[in-house]
Amino acid sequence: MILSGFAIRHKIVGGGHRQILSIHMRGEAVDLQNTLLRTSDHSVQMLSRGDVALIARSKIEQLAFERPAVGKAMWIDTLVDASIHREWVANIGRRDAKTRIAHLLCELSLRLKVAGLGDQDNYEMPLTQEQLADATGLTPVHVNRSIKYLEAEGLIERISPRSITIGDWRKLADFGDFNSQYLHLQDGEPALA
């Protein structure tokens, strides 16, 4: 459970390349997967110094089954997680680089807002361009070019490399083929039922 900072889950494939599987921020339970499924199929890593709370596996299971409401919430958490994975499959598999980056910028925009870590149209990018590359299945060089393109098109502004300002949110979302449905947010809150 992340209290502050950012975490990622990733895998290293044969050629030594890395794929970032998901990005996690304050208030999210990163590792229910590895808790219930005994063998871990990926690695978890903090991006920066931050605080996490550890909860024993046995406590989790106990809680889940003694308190149905909590159990359901945890289950739904894993389902939302899977939903985001599916959108990433589609994003990486079928969108070109510029669209892909725009899509991720939109996802982060909304999720950071929900976590209380930024404004919907102005936030601090938690990832380096190299990490963005590993998240989108691109190279750092091409990530840079895609960001520069979005900037040149006026879809985003950047006063420093990591600050993202979205002038017209709707326009970026359209360009990035972004529909927030897959995040399963309700009234700007994480889904609970």
Place this chain on the structure above:
Amino acid sequence: MILSGFAIRHKIVGGGHRQILSIHMRGEAVDLQNTLLRTSDHSVQMLSRGDVALIARSKIEQLAFERPAVGKAMWIDTLVDASIHREWVANIGRRDAKTRIAHLLCELSLRLKVAGLGDQDNYEMPLTQEQLADATGLTPVHVNRSIKYLEAEGLIERISPRSITIGDWRKLADFGDFNSQYLHLQDGEPALA
């Protein structure tokens, strides 16, 4: 719940391209996601004529919470589902076309065996090459070339376009950078704890 035949989950992205998100076969519960999360973020489709059993959402929830063992099994099912999604993200994001196809061939090999629908080194491919393309984020033409390459290299044999025979399983798995861990099978059975 699929009794016979094959189903896929897919999404259509902006440009009209399709991404297949997962492939499902006999004995699998396809749609727990859409059951618990009210709004559906993707489509489900049968690939061929087949039988399915429908179970009411209310029954699912009731069962899950009144019978902890069943509830846990369903939860684990969704976790394995997510684990496969993650491997697909890595497969599509960071492996080249030939490796990617080889990897999928290995996954299908094992899963079809578990479902009792084929031998580990000889099975009938349930997808057309166009569907393989939509599953791997490639074009049909390039899928064909990749398969032909694997055949030319002696990693697979095909007496008809859809029959896959794997001469040396270990060799194909190595080429496809395949490690079955993410499927969370135990003794060739689906994981239950």
Place this chain on the structure above:
DNA sequence: CGAAAACTTGATTCCGTTCAACACATGTGG
């Protein structure tokens, strides 16, 4: 059998990679 669907193959194009410098900030030890 005949038509549609699926598969195969060739030629060409292009998006994203690779290789290579360089710019710029931050920090660190002498």
Place this chain on the structure above:
DNA sequence: CCACATGTGTTGAACGGAATCAAGTTTTCG
């Protein structure tokens, strides 16, 4: 405080894997 290392971001040139376009061929199935 400067010299220098290090990580991150930026830009250019050339290359290459996969896409696209276009024609066949084979398989499937009503």
